[in-house]
Amino acid sequence: MRKNFYFIILSCSLISCYTYQVKKPAEPVAENQKASQRNGESPASTAAMQTKNGRNESQNISQQAPAPVNIQQKLTPNKNVKIDVDGKSYKVIVERWESDSLVAHPVHDPKRILKFHKNQINADRIAEKRFSQPIADIITILAYTGIGVAIWYLVH
Numbered sequence: 001m002r003k004n005f006y007f008i009i010l011s012c013s014l015i016s017c018y019t020y021q022v023k024k025p026a027e028p029v030a031e032n033q034k035a036s037q038r039n040g041e042s043p044a045s046t047a048a049m050q051t052k053n054g055r056n057e058s059q060n061i062s063q064q065a066p067a068p069v070n071i072q073q074k075l076t077p078n079k080n081v082k083i084d085v086d087g088k089s090y091k092v093i094v095e096r097w098e099s100d101s102l103v104a105h106p107v108h109d110p111k112r113i114l115k116f117h118k119n120q121i122n123a124d125r126i127a128e129k130r131f132s133q134p135i136a137d138i139i140t141i142l143a144y145t146g147i148g149v150a151i152w153y154l155v156h
Contacts (some may be wrong), residue, residue: 020082020127022153023070071118072097074126080107084125085116098123
């Protein structure tokens with residue numbers, strides 16, 4: 001019983017509610033539908049108007065090229081991120097930008113300094129550290145279940 005208790009304590013201490021998540025860019029079609037709904041039009045009427053004007057959604061999407069991602073705006077100082085550099089992942093805390101080079105240090109090693117050129121960093125794979133509510137809910141349920149089992153075991 002004591003070994004199981006230590007195992008549960010150890011596993012709960014290693015779980016974190018924070019995960020690295022890639023921020024997805026908003027889709028232009030979804031934005032157009034949201035804007036039309038704010039104006040009081042239904043999505044069906046906007047689609048009908050687009051087909052009357054001779055435009056389909058595929059042409060509309062192709063006309064709106066995705067906005068270029070500015071790496072320097074995404075990676076601001078003191079931000080905890082996971083970046084992909086030349087096929088290798090790094091969990092770093094951003095310190096500063098020196099012209100076109102990112103100066104950062106690994107999350108658990110602030111003495112070690114890493115420098116990356118902005119062309120080496122994959123802009124599509126920049127993941128920010130964020131709080132994950134589903135993981136927090138799972139941990140809470142497991143904790144309550146463990147407490148309930150412990151109380152039941154003590155009573156019987």
